[in-house]
Amino acid sequence: MSNEILLETENLIKTFGTFRAVDGLNLQVHAGEMVGLVGPDGAGKTTAIRLMCGALSPTSGVVRVAGYEVPAQVEKAREQVGYLAQRFGLYGDLSVQENIEFFGEVFDVPVSEVKQRAAELLNFAGLGDFTDRPASALSGGMQKKLGLASALVHRPKVLLLDEPTGGVDPVARQEFWHLLIALLRGGSAVLVSTPYMDEAMRFNRVIFMNHGRVLTQGEPRQLMSRLEGRILELDAGDQMAARQIAEDDPEVEDVHTFGNHLHLRVSSAKGPMERIPMKLKSANIPMEHMLQIPATLEDVFIHLIETEGEEYEQPTPSA
Amino acid sequence: MRRFRALIKKEMIHMLRDPRTLIFIFMMPIMQLLLLGYANNTEIKNVPTVVFNQDNSKASRALLDSFQATDYFSFDYAVYSQAEVYRLIDAGRAKVGIIIPPDYNQNVATRKTADVLVLLDGADPTIASAVMSAAALAGQAHGASVRSQQLALQGPTGSAASPVDVRTNVLYNPDLLGSYNLVPGLIAMILFQTATSLTALAIVKERERGTIEQLIVTPIRSWELIVAKIIPYILVSFANTVLIMAVGTFLFGVPLRGSLVLLFGLVGLYLLPTLGLGLLISTAAKTQQQAQLMTMPIMLPSMMLSGVFFPISSLPLFLQFVSNLLPLTYFIYILRSILVKGVGIELIIPQIVALTVFAIVLLGLAAMRFQKTLD
Numbered sequence A: 001m002s003n004e005i006l007l008e009t010e011n012l013i014k015t016f017g018t019f020r021a022v023d024g025l026n027l028q029v030h031a032g033e034m035v036g037l038v039g040p041d042g043a044g045k046t047t048a049i050r051l052m053c054g055a056l057s058p059t060s061g062v063v064r065v066a067g068y069e070v071p072a073q074v075e076k077a078r079e080q081v082g083y084l085a086q087r088f089g090l091y092g093d094l095s096v097q098e099n100i101e102f103f104g105e106v107f108d109v110p111v112s113e114v115k116q117r118a119a120e121l122l123n124f125a126g127l128g129d130f131t132d133r134p135a136s137a138l139s140g141g142m143q144k145k146l147g148l149a150s151a152l153v154h155r156p157k158v159l160l161l162d163e164p165t166g167g168v169d170p171v172a173r174q175e176f177w178h179l180l181i182a183l184l185r186g187g188s189a190v191l192v193s194t195p196y197m198d199e200a201m202r203f204n205r206v207i208f209m210n211h212g213r214v215l216t217q218g219e220p221r222q223l224m225s226r227l228e229g230r231i232l233e234l235d236a237g238d239q240m241a242a243r244q245i246a247e248d249d250p251e252v253e254d255v256h257t258f259g260n261h262l263h264l265r266v267s268s269a270k271g272p273m274e275r276i277p278m279k280l281k282s283a284n285i286p287m288e289h290m291l292q293i294p295a296t297l298e299d300v301f302i303h304l305i306e307t308e309g310e311e312y313e314q315p316t317p318s319a
Numbered sequence B: 001m002r003r004f005r006a007l008i009k010k011e012m013i014h015m016l017r018d019p020r021t022l023i024f025i026f027m028m029p030i031m032q033l034l035l036l037g038y039a040n041n042t043e044i045k046n047v048p049t050v051v052f053n054q055d056n057s058k059a060s061r062a063l064l065d066s067f068q069a070t071d072y073f074s075f076d077y078a079v080y081s082q083a084e085v086y087r088l089i090d091a092g093r094a095k096v097g098i099i100i101p102p103d104y105n106q107n108v109a110t111r112k113t114a115d116v117l118v119l120l121d122g123a124d125p126t127i128a129s130a131v132m133s134a135a136a137l138a139g140q141a142h143g144a145s146v147r148s149q150q151l152a153l154q155g156p157t158g159s160a161a162s163p164v165d166v167r168t169n170v171l172y173n174p175d176l177l178g179s180y181n182l183v184p185g186l187i188a189m190i191l192f193q194t195a196t197s198l199t200a201l202a203i204v205k206e207r208e209r210g211t212i213e214q215l216i217v218t219p220i221r222s223w224e225l226i227v228a229k230i231i232p233y234i235l236v237s238f239a240n241t242v243l244i245m246a247v248g249t250f251l252f253g254v255p256l257r258g259s260l261v262l263l264f265g266l267v268g269l270y271l272l273p274t275l276g277l278g279l280l281i282s283t284a285a286k287t288q289q290q291a292q293l294m295t296m297p298i299m300l301p302s303m304m305l306s307g308v309f310f311p312i313s314s315l316p317l318f319l320q321f322v323s324n325l326l327p328l329t330y331f332i333y334i335l336r337s338i339l340v341k342g343v344g345i346e347l348i349i350p351q352i353v354a355l356t357v358f359a360i361v362l363l364g365l366a367a368m369r370f371q372k373t374l375d
Helices: A045-052 A074-079 A096-106 A111-124 A140-152 A170-183 A220-225 A239-248 A270-282 A297-306 B002-016 B019-039 B058-068 B082-090 B104-109 B125-154 B167-171 B174-209 B211-216 B222-252 B260-284 B288-305 B317-323 B327-341 B349-369
Strands: A005-016 A019-030 A034-038 A060-065 A068-070 A081-084 A158-162 A189-194 A205-210 A213-218 A231-236 A252-258 A261-266 A287-292 B047-053 B073-078 B096-100 B117-120
Touching (some): A034 A045, A045 A060, A045 A158, A074 A081, A096 A140, A111 A140, A111 A170, A205 A220, A205 A297, A213 A220, A213 A297, A220 A297, A231 A239, A239 A261, A239 A270, A270 A287, B002 B222, B019 B174, B047 B082, B058 B073, B058 B125, B082 B117, B096 B125, B174 B260, B174 B327, B222 B260, B260 B288, B260 B349, B327 B349
Parallel strands (some): A034 A189, A034 A205, A081 A158, B047 B096
Antiparallel strands (some): A060 A068, A231 A261, A252 A261, B096 B117
């Protein structure tokens, strides 16, 4: 990973009426880095990405794309960006081939290269046999792959993907990620928003976002280690009653149900590990097991959202 | 330039791959022209008429003959009482009743004023007013010929009633109204409708389908996008013009007296404010439905106040003022001047200037309002 910063936002703010969708966003993505932008619905992910690619103009603040400032040099910046919108944004009445060639031509890919580049990307994406098919007749997963191929046709330095695997089945999601990683051997900076925590594990770095700001960021493993030893799994006969007991424990912060199990987030493991089995026993609830498990990104995410404002300090905006 | 070509190619594909819309684009004007052209035919013929001739002399029959010669009247009923006349008109079987008094022949012979009563069914004002003037004219003309015969046969004796005033006869020719006046108006109106609403829809469609987002983030400039959107509709509008004029000429006998080059040049000029208006609507509308509704407050006054159906001079003063604010008004004047009167450019310069001003204002506003962003 080189240290060159290809994508950067500085105190980025976007308001819609009185609502601040993006509220002082500061982030950086380096060349060769794949960063996940993670946050609940309404966190401002889509707005943030639209600001970065110039689809929206910021209320204040700056985006820098490969050295060009948005909004001042937005047209120059756009030439460097590949963007895949959340909603399918290609032309349903144009064929696969016509779509990708259209984007190649408007991005001024040299005439001699367009067809070759399109063929290469389409073959790689597994769309080589469907070049004449209207884009509207593709499956959801294929449409996403065509969108990715079209976004990459001009070899962008910065790739922005807004929930690229939303609404796509798990197999197609797998294929999409393989394709993305294979296509990105170059030194592009990639920012991907996703609501799927399992996908967040694939990124070099994860940026948690809520209420239009960065909550925290880091490598996935590093983020998970923040909750090391603080997640317990409990499997008991009467789940409802066991849940009640767990919630009443002073050191249990949060309880979630995962199938037959309960996941407990605790401020420290020792106390609950002793108290809860005893209480279950005195209540005559059979307990299968209770053990410490590694935290998932989802645990970290929920923890962050719930404790936002307590642990998180708002950055003072620089003048 | 390459970007621009790619855009136009895309727009052409959109248009050609949507045959239903394409058929609609070309069928709607022809249907409108045919329907309005025939339905709005102000020529009135063979109105069912009931006659109560109490005089039944040679003189009164001569009067009725002159009525019949106008083609307005069809003498379907001859009755023998006034009540029967009213009964037939009440029943709607006759729209006109002619009642000739018993002393008609005597009055004519003694050079007094001979009264003839013409009853009209006012429920249909269009027919009534046309028949009214036809009856009056026929009566005057007949009266004049009777007088002149009497003068020739008997010499100037007794009272010489004033000669009949025939001025209205010259000025008012209902045949002219029909196609000569209407078809140029319809051509202008149809061009206005297709160009405005299709342009408005073209951009809103991208917004509605979400494709605009992917388009915005390309290095395409706003003007490239706008012009590329417009060009296919300019082509379509020219094709439509040829089509409508062909129908207007062959079916409705509208002459092509002026210069075709001038005509098409000015069609091009007229398309600019019209497309500008469409673009302006597309900057405000979020859905195709909104866009269609937004064209209505412009379409309606344009149809009613531009002189397509009603003469501008007969509008109230305030509406005449509104009419001056509609590009369609000027274009209809230009079309009628070129097609029917065959005038050259020197007589329509004020209208050309007006259209140019509209073009600059509307396209300027559209370009200002059209931002290549999602907000």
